[in-house]
Amino acid sequence: MLDDRILLWRLKRGSPRALRRLYGKVEGDLLTLATNLLGRSDRAEDVLQDVFIRFIESLDTFELTGSLKGYLAKCVANRSRDLTRRDRTRAAGPLELAQRVTSTQAGPLQRAIADEQRRRLSDALGQLPCEQQEAVLLHLQAGLKFREIADVQNISPKTAESRYRYGINKLRSMLNGQVQE
Template structure:
């Protein structure tokens, strides 16, 4: 989860970064690279894609620092960049799948959500499998990966970005009520799936 960095310190770091201070950038990088990568890895389900997107996010972050307005939290601005990168990536991926006219097997993406189908690969290849501590965590990851894409999007933004539902609604460009409804469904599904994992895994 993204650390709740002191707002004044972050404002100072941003100001120094705007003047091209590499040491200030190193601190920003250290603060946000972990949460951003976790978010990108969970949403793409692919560590290599997530690493490429991470680079894209940080380069755009640096290039657009002057556009950040201090009235909002820096974390929300940073994760908005990341969410936009993921959205573009999902569109490219969907377009590539269509033009290849050979859609992969598995669940069909609904295509209606802001981030359609971006997590489908997570079921097959959870990122950083070596990090999984135990069976329960593996089940949790599988349960998360089994949610609808936009339901997952809400939960991972909240978890890794430490964002409020209002900030998430703003990032996703959705009404707060819609985001809360998705979150409601996602949380209950998650609890239900984790409530009875043994019954499904037994022969």
């Protein structure tokens, strides 16, 4: 069994196999996170590449305190936020996400229903304030704890939890059609 510590240990010893393994293990979740945060898959791919390259360049001095995926998710969130601030636009988000989400449904009818559900989810996510959207995605898609989200957002863990709660409640309301913000 290769856990993160062993994976990192091998990465530091220069194992390309370990790097492939790490990449294969996290790329799906990190790409999902970056796409949802940025609203654009092409930018999300750039972020993923950038985060990985920065990570391998800092390997010599890198010390693992949590999980590797958690650390990389934090990097994705930070980098995505930098880009969003720079661009000041999130216009491409919902449609892009709806088009690129995987479908595991079998038939065309089920797929159409699923696509519509995803489009609604994507729309709803896009309507959340950025901080709440980030807290929800980091917690649910990247699996970060509130303490880790607090580090990313430079706030207290309680505030991170509050942002998540506000965000998830708003999402539920929007998806139930009760609130149209």
